[in-house]
Amino acid sequence: MPNRCVFCGSDAPLTREHVFGKWVAKIGLDLSPLEHHAGPLNALPRHLGIQPPYRQEVRDVCGACNNGWMSRLESAAQAVLTPLILGDPGTIDVGEQATIAMWAQKTALTAMLLSSKEQRDKGYGLAPSEYRALYDNRESMSPLPGSQFWAGRFEGDGAFAAVRVTPLTVRIPGLAEPHVPQAYAATIVLGALIVHGVRFPPPARSIDAVMTYGFPQLWPTSSQVDWPAGQVCTAETFVSLADAGMLRVGNGEIQLQPWRHAAHLPQSVIDNGMVKVRALCHKHDVFYPPALLQEALNGTFYAFIVACECSAYIVHTDADRVRFRAAGPPESISQMYEDMPGDEYVFRDRNGEFICKQLPA
Structure with a gap:
């Protein structure tokens, strides 16, 4: 059986797709070679070697997706995000926020394909249904239902870039941890920009969360996002934020926590x-x-x-x-x-x- 595109399911020849769009390596970020890693949250990651940043590729996407809706998404993100990645204060208008949130979701899904085939065969990664759902949603240029996203400022090593996806469970006092995750957090760091989101795939019920770090909400859209705002995320606080540690639900009795089997x-x-x-x-x-x-x-x-x-x-x-x-x-x-x-x-x-x-x- 031929390999199929992870997004549309086509058996057309697969092409190389950048985790970060090619434009990221052309906007003035430090391109000094660094060690790169990918893999599960609670194990030594797979070593990808020393290489220039922002150039990692996967070969799981067909040409129609790569050069079509995904290319349009990258072009739209480049125009809006370039100054923020470089640390220049700016805004994300209401009409741009859905596209940027979808870009973050697409980037997280693509980055998960860097893990080895062995790891993915053992269940590490996101469900294939997430890729198909985003493809089916492509014409809307908006993230999947049950998603929330925030945008904040990252300060630390200028060469640090990351995509981290953490499976989450909804914890209610007195009840045992669910056997399967109900949601996942996705966090992307590029230059001075950090985008953090949470998604509740079906059949999980979506829960509205509040970002205690004060990052402005990017999606669902409410008003213009003025960036930067809220507390600054650093290398020391990155993991806590990426594991949904800065999200609160209601009065705090219900909690979003990393799924123990994946993160502990x-x-x-x-x-x-x-x-x-x-x-x-x-x-x-x-x-x-x-x-x-x-x-x-x-x-x-x-x-x-x-x-x-x-x-x-x-x-x-x-x-x-x-x-x-x-x-x-x-x-x-x-x-x-x-x-x-x-x-x-x-x-x-x-x-x-x-x-x-x-x-x-």
Whole structure:
């Protein structure tokens, strides 16, 4: 059976489609080669090599889609988003907001195709029905029903760019976590621009969310978006925002949370006086002192470095778990740790000394 276009289902020859439109690499962003990765949220990502940014391609789209509605969408986005990506204050008019929200949705769907075929065969990624639904919606030049999007400012390494998609569940006090996700969050960073959205595919019931970061709502359209507005997102707060941590529903009793099977590692245990947690490689364990758990219960959180045979990691403690924030060669991770703000502390116990940085409140 021939490979088919993920959007329209055509068996016409497949073409190369850029995750970010070719225009992104031509507007003045830093094009210095960088390491690129793709893959699941709770495992070591697939290494895509060192290459110039904004030029990653997938080969899952037919020529009619690539050169037709997708090309028109990129052209419309380029005209509106270029100054914002470069950090220049601007506006997104009411008549442009549906198109920009659809562009963000298309970009997230396309980026998910960078994961390996093996990962996708195991269920990682978005349902094929999402691709077909966006194709069926192409003439409207608007995002899929049950979607909300916001636009904010990102400040950090000028070379940082990302597309992150997180499966979400709707959590209600007293009820067990659903067995399957009801929604997903999609977050895109390009230059100074960050676009964050949530989508509730059928048969899930759409829930209106509020962005506590103060980002102006891009979709559904209400009024002109003046950019930038709200709090600034940084590399340190990116993961929390991308995991829907800045979204609130109603009075707060109902929560949107990352689907545990996709976003969380197995629960940690105490082993020989240390907390043991599975590393992102899923082959080895890493360890840290239990004192950090007590500190977290008291509302004080830390960042530290751990390592296994596969990689070094930066880990943050949180109110209910530890989160792996970065993975890579020891020298790169050490430099990232050194560049982080915060006072350094040493925890001592019978296992020796453990060095970490206190995270800003």
